[in-house]
Amino acid sequence: MIDPKKFIRIFEKNSISFFTGVPDSLMSDFCNLMDTKKNHLSSVNEGAAVAVGIGYYLATKKLPVIYLQNSGLGNAINPIVSLINKNVFKIPMFFLIGWRGEIKKKKSVKDEPQHIEQGLITEDLLKTLKIRYKILNKNSDYKKAIKTLKKYSVKNSLPVALLIRKDSFLKSRKNNFKESNYFLSREEILKTIIKALPKNINTVSTTGVLSRELMEINRQKEKINNFYCVGGMGHAVSIANGIAIAKKNKKIVCFDGDGASLMHLGSQINFSQNLNAIHILINNKSHDSVGAQKTAGNKINFYRLAKEAGYKKTFYCSRLIEIKKAVKYALNHKGSFFIEIKSKPGFRKGLMRPREKLTIMKDKFMKSL
Numbered sequence: 065m066i067d068p069k070k071f072i073r074i075f076e077k078n079s080i081s082f083f084t085g086v087p088d089s090l091m092s093d094f095c096n097l098m099d100t101k102k103n104h105l106s107s108v109n110e111g112a113a114v115a116v117g118i119g120y121y122l123a124t125k126k127l128p129v130i131y132l133q134n135s136g137l138g139n140a141i142n143p144i145v146s147l148i149n150k151n152v153f154k155i156p157m158f159f160l161i162g163w164r165g166e167i168k169k170k171k172s173v174k175d176e177p178q179h180i181e182q183g184l185i186t187e188d189l190l191k192t193l194k195i196r197y198k199i200l201n202k203n204s205d206y207k208k209a210i211k212t213l214k215k216y217s218v219k220n221s222l223p224v225a226l227l228i229r230k231d232s233f234l235k236s237r238k239n240n241f242k243e244s245n246y247f248l249s250r251e252e253i254l255k256t257i258i259k260a261l262p263k264n265i266n267t268v269s270t271t272g273v274l275s276r277e278l279m280e281i282n283r284q285k286e287k288i289n290n291f292y293c294v295g296g297m298g299h300a301v302s303i304a305n306g307i308a309i310a311k312k313n314k315k316i317v318c319f320d321g322d323g324a325s326l327m328h329l330g331s332q333i334n335f336s337q338n339l340n341a342i343h344i345l346i347n348n349k350s351h352d353s354v355g356a357q358k359t360a361g362n363k364i365n366f367y368r369l370a371k372e373a374g375y376k377k378t379f380y381c382s383r384l385i386e387i388k389k390a391v392k393y394a395l396n397h398k399g400s401f402f403i404e405i406k407s408k409p410g411f412r413k414g415l416m417r418p419r420e421k422l423t424i425m426k427d428k429f430m431k432s433l
C-alpha cells in the first residue's frame with residue numbers, strides 16, 4: 065500500500081506543492097494530511113477547486129493538484145472544458161481522482177447505487193475530456209507515474225490525472241478532528257428532531273452519513289417521509305425547494321451538512337423564498353462522512369449567512385432543548401426557517417444503508433406527497 069506521506073513528498077520533489085479539492089473516502093488518509101499543510105485549500109466544490117488551480121497556475125507557472133471523488137467530476141467539467149481545454153487557455157494541472165464504483169476485470173466492483181454509473185463512465189469521461197491518466201493501485205510505481213504525468217502535463221500544457229483505486233493508500237485510522245465531547249452527536253440531534261416532527265412530514269436529507277443515521281432512526285416507526293439525496297452532494301436543499309414550490313400547503317424540511325451546504329451555498333437564496341421551508345444544518349465543521357477533514361467554512365456562522373440569504377428567522381442551537389424549541393417554532397409559523405445545530409464529528413460503525421431499491425423508495429416518497 066502507498067504511504068500518503070511519501071506520496072505527497074514525491075509531488076513536492078517534482079515541484080508540485082499546492083493542493084486543493086474536496087475530500088473522498090477512498091483517499092481519506094491522503095486528505096487528512098492535507099489539513100496539516102499550509103499550501104492547501106479545502107475547496108467548497110470541485111469546479112471551484114479547478115478554478116483556484118487555474119489562478120494558482122497563472123500566478124506561479126506551477127502545476128496545482130486538484131483532488132476529488134469521481135462523483136465530483138460533474139462539478140469540475142465546466143471549467144475543465146470551457147477554460148483549461150486545449151482550444152481555450154491550455155492550462156496544465158494534476159488531478160487525483162478517487163474511483164468509486166471502479167471497474168475491475170471489466171466489471172463494476174460492489175459499491176452503492178449512486179456510484180455505479182459514475183464508476184462505469186469515469187475512464188470514458190477522462191478520455192472525452194482529453195485528460196491523460198494512469199490508474200493507481202496499492203502496488204503501483206507512483207513515483208514513476210507522477211513524474212511521467214507531470215512531464216506530459218508541463219510539456220503539452222494539458223491536464224493529467226491519477227485515477228485511484230480503493231485501498232491504494234495505507235490507513236492510519238486516525239481521525240483528524242478533535243472536537244470537544246461537549247457538543248452533541250449528529251445521531252442524538254436527529255433523534256430529537258424526528259421526535260419533534262409530526263408524523264408523515266416530508267423531508268429531504270443530504271449525502272453521507274446523516275442520511276444513513278436518519279434511515280436507521282426512522283426504520284421502525286417510519287415517522288417521516290424522507291427523500292435520501294444519496295448523491296448530488298449539496299443539492300438536497302434544491303430538491304426540497306422544488307417540492308416546497310409545488311406543495312405550498314405542506315411544510316418541507318431539509319436536513320443538510322456544512323460541507324454539502326457550502327458546495328452550492330447560493331441555493332439557500334432560492335429555498336428561503338418559500339413560506340413552508342425549514343432548513344436544518346448540522347454543523348460539525350467537517351466532511352465527517354469521508355474522514356472528518358475540515359470544511360472551508362469551519363469558522364463560519366451559517367445562521368448569520370442564512371439571515372442575509374433571506375430566511376425569515378434563523379436559529380443557532382447547541383443543546384437539545386434549543387433544538388426542540390426552534391423546530392417547534394418553525395413548525396408553528398409561516399415563512400422560511402434556518403436552524404444551525406452545532407455537532408461533533410464521528411459516527412457509529414455499521415450504520416445501515418438503503419435496503420430497498422432506490423426507485424421503490426422514490427415511488428413511496430412521491431405517494432406520500
Ligand SMILES: Cc1ncc(C[n+]2csc(CCOP(=O)(O)OP(=O)(O)O)c2C)c(N)n1
Pocket residue numbers: 086087088089133135136137139270271272273274295296297320321322323324325348350351352353354359
Ligand atoms: C460532488 C461530490 N463530491 C464529494 C463527495 C464525497 N462526499 C460524500 S459525503 C461528503 C462529506 C459531506 O460533508 P457534510 O455535508 O459536512 O456532512 P457530514 O459528512 O459532516 O455529515 C463528501 C465530501 C460526493 N459524494 N459528491
